[in-house]
Amino acid sequence: MADRLGIYLHIPFCQSKCHYCDFVSGVFPSSLMDPYLDALKHEVRSVQTVLDTVGVKEGLPESLQVDSVYLGGGTPSFIPARQILELIDCLQSHFEILPEAEITLEVNPGSVSSSKIRVYQEAGINRISLGMQAFQDEMLQRIGRSHTVEEGLSTLAMFREAGFENISLDAIAGLPGQSAGEWQETLERLQQLGPEHISVYLLEVHENTMFGRIYGQAKGEGRPAHSASEFPGLPDEELLEHFYLDAVRQFSLAGYHHYEISNFCRPGYESRHNLKYWTDQPYLGFGCSSCSYVSGWRWGNERSPSKYVQRVRETSQAVESVVGLSETDRQEEAIFLGLRVIPGLDLRLFQSRFGYDFVQKFSLPIHHLADCGLLESSPERVRLTPRGALLSNEVFTELMCCAW
Numbered sequence: 001m002a003d004r005l006g007i008y009l010h011i012p013f014c015q016s017k018c019h020y021c022d023f024v025s026g027v028f029p030s031s032l033m034d035p036y037l038d039a040l041k042h043e044v045r046s047v048q049t050v051l052d053t054v055g056v057k058e059g060l061p062e063s064l065q066v067d068s069v070y071l072g073g074g075t076p077s078f079i080p081a082r083q084i085l086e087l088i089d090c091l092q093s094h095f096e097i098l099p100e101a102e103i104t105l106e107v108n109p110g111s112v113s114s115s116k117i118r119v120y121q122e123a124g125i126n127r128i129s130l131g132m133q134a135f136q137d138e139m140l141q142r143i144g145r146s147h148t149v150e151e152g153l154s155t156l157a158m159f160r161e162a163g164f165e166n167i168s169l170d171a172i173a174g175l176p177g178q179s180a181g182e183w184q185e186t187l188e189r190l191q192q193l194g195p196e197h198i199s200v201y202l203l204e205v206h207e208n209t210m211f212g213r214i215y216g217q218a219k220g221e222g223r224p225a226h227s228a229s230e231f232p233g234l235p236d237e238e239l240l241e242h243f244y245l246d247a248v249r250q251f252s253l254a255g256y257h258h259y260e261i262s263n264f265c266r267p268g269y270e271s272r273h274n275l276k277y278w279t280d281q282p283y284l285g286f287g288c289s290s291c292s293y294v295s296g297w298r299w300g301n302e303r304s305p306s307k308y309v310q311r312v313r314e315t316s317q318a319v320e321s322v323v324g325l326s327e328t329d330r331q332e333e334a335i336f337l338g339l340r341v342i343p344g345l346d347l348r349l350f351q352s353r354f355g356y357d358f359v360q361k362f363s364l365p366i367h368h369l370a371d372c373g374l375l376e377s378s379p380e381r382v383r384l385t386p387r388g389a390l391l392s393n394e395v396f397t398e399l400m401c402c403a404w
Contacts, residue, residue, distance in 0.1 A: 006068040006276040007095065009040065009087060010287030011076040012305050015111065019144035019214075020172070022206035024289035024303050025074040036288075036305055037083050039312040041090045043286045046316035050284075053317050054292075054299050064095045068273040068283075069103045072129075077107040081119035088123040102127050102166075102272040107159075110151035117162045127166040128159050129199075134175060135189045136182055142231070143175055144210065156193060166269060168197035173243040175203055176211075176224075177232030183243045191254045196269040200247050201262050202240065202390075244390045258342050261389045278337045288318070296325045327354075336396050344383025358382065365398050 010024070013033060017026045043050065047064075069091060076084065084105065091097060104127040105120060132152045134140055140147065147155075159167060171186050190198055205215050214224045214231050224231040235243070248258055256264040260278060263271065276283050282294045288308035291300045302308045302318040311318040325333070331354050338345030350358045359366060359377065366382065369375040374388035374395050388395055 003276075003281040004065045004067040004098070005095070006070065006273050006281065006283035007066055007091060008273070008283060008285040008287075008290055009069070009071045009076075009091075010073060010285065010290040010301075011040075011071060011079060012036075012074040012288060013078050014073070014075045015078055015108070016144065016146045017210075019142075019210040020203060020205070022204075022209050022212075023074065024305070028305060032305060032309070033079060035309050037079070037087070039309040040287050041087065042316065043312050043318065044087075044090050044094055046312075047094060047284070049316045050292075050319065051294075053319050054297055054322050056294050056297050065098055066091070066095045067098050067101045068276060069097065069101060070106075070273040071104065072106045074106075075108045075111060076105055077111040077116070081116040081123075084125070085119055085123040088125075097124075104129055104168075104271070104273060106131070107155065109147035109155040111147075112155060112158065114158060114162070117158060121162065126164070127168070128164055129168040129170065129197075130156060130159075130195075131170045132156075132190075133170060133172050134178075134182075135186050139175060139178065139182065142177070143172075153193075156195075165196070167195045168199060168271065169193065169195040170199045170201065172201050172203050173247070174235050174240045176215075176234055178235055178243075180239065180242065183246070187247055187250050191250065197263070197265040197271060198251060198256065199263050200244070202244065203234070205234075241387070241390055245386055248386050248389075260341050261384070261392055278340050280334065280337065296330060298323045298325060330354075332400060335399060339382070339384055339392065339395070342383065342389070344381040346381060348380065362399060365401075369395055369398060 012025045014025050103125050105125045106129045108131055135149050137148050206212050251264045258264050259270050285292045288305045289303045299319050299322040302311050302320045308318045347358055376385055
C-alpha cells in the first residue's frame with residue numbers, strides 16, 4: 001500500500017519578524033491577507049493542475065488519503081480563526097482526511113483567545129506547536145519575539161483548559177548572551193509544563209535575517225558587528241555542546257523519547273508530519289515557498305507572497321522549481337535522513353533499496369567518525385551519538401565526501 005500523504009499549508013503573516021527567522025514570513029500589508037488565503041484555497045482545489053505541471057504520474061495514494069496536515073508559517077494563529085476553518089474545509093473537499101489524521105497548528109503565544117480555540121477545535125485541529133523559544137522576558141525581547149513569558153504560559157493554559165492533549169513546545173539554544181543558568185531555567189520550565197513534545201533547535205545565523213546582519217561579519221567569533229554592540233555575543237561551541245547534551249540527558253531522565261536530532265516526545269507523540277520528511281514519505285505543500293515530495297520528485301513554490309497570488313490567479317499553480325532525484329541523490333538523502341532519526345540508518349532496508357552494503361562501502365569514514373565518538377554501529381544500524389547529533393552537518397559532509 002502506498003504511503004499516506006502529508007499536507008503542509010504555508011501562512012506567511014506575522015505580527016512581527018523575529019531576528020533569527022529566515023522563513024518566508026513577516027509583516028505584510030493587511031490588504032494581502034484575503035487574496036493570499038483565496039489563492040491558497042484555489043491552489044488546493046487545483047492540485048491536479050499542480051501534479052500535471054510537475055509531471056508526477058504515479059506514487060500518490062489513489063484516494064489521496066491524508067493522515068497529517070500541518071499549518072505553519074509565519075504565524076497561522078495570527079489570521080482570523082474562520083480562515084483556518086475554511087482552509088481545513090477546503091482540504092476535506094479535495095482530499096480524504098482520515099479520521100485519525102494529526103492536524104497541527106503553529107501558534108505564537110498571545111495570538112489566540114478562547115473563541116479562536118473553539119473554532120480551531122471545530123476545524124479539527126488536534127495538535128498545537130507553540131513557539132515559546134525562551135523563558136526570560138529580556139531574552140524574548142532581544143531575539144525579536146512579540147510575546148512575554150506570561151503570555152506563553154497563559155496561551156498554553158488556554159489550550160489545556162480547552163482539552164488539547166497533544167502540544168509541542170519549541171525552545172532555542174545558543175541565543176545571544178544565553179548563559180548556562182538561563183538555559184537550565186528553560187530546560188526546567190519545559191519539564192515542569194509537561195508538553196507531549198519538545199523541539200530544541202540550535203540557533204542558526206542566516207544571512208538574510210537581522211541576526212545575519214548583526215553577527216554575519218564576525219560569525220566565526222560569535223561577536224556582533226560594531227554597529228550593533230548592544231547585542232551580546234553568541235555562546236561558544238563548547239557551551240553550545242553543553243546546552244545540547246544537557247537537554248538530551250535531562251529530557252531522557254524525564255521520560256521523553258529522543259527520536260530525532262532536535263525532537264523529543266512522550267511515547268507515541270512523535271510529530272507525524274515531520275516524520276514524513278525524515279522517512280521518505282510523500283507530502284504536498286501549498287502556499288508561497290512551500291515544498292513537496294512525491295515518488296522521487298521534489299518541487300517548490302514561488303517564494304514571494306504577492307507573486308504567488310498572481311501566479312495562482314493566472315495559472316492555478318505556482319511551481320517555481322522541479323527536481324527529479326537521481327539514484328545518487330536518493331542514496332544521499334537516505335543516508336542523511338536515516339541518520340537524522342535517533343534509531344539511525346537501517347542497514348538491511350538500505351541494502352534492499354540500493355543493492356549494496358552501506359558499512360562496507362563507507363568503512364573508512366565510518367571507522368574514523370566512530371573513533372571520534374560521533375558514530376556508533378551495530379549489525380542492524382549505524383547511528384549518531386549524542387555528540388554526533390550536535391555535529392551532524394560535519395558527519396554528513398565527511399560521509400558524502402567519501403561517497404561517490
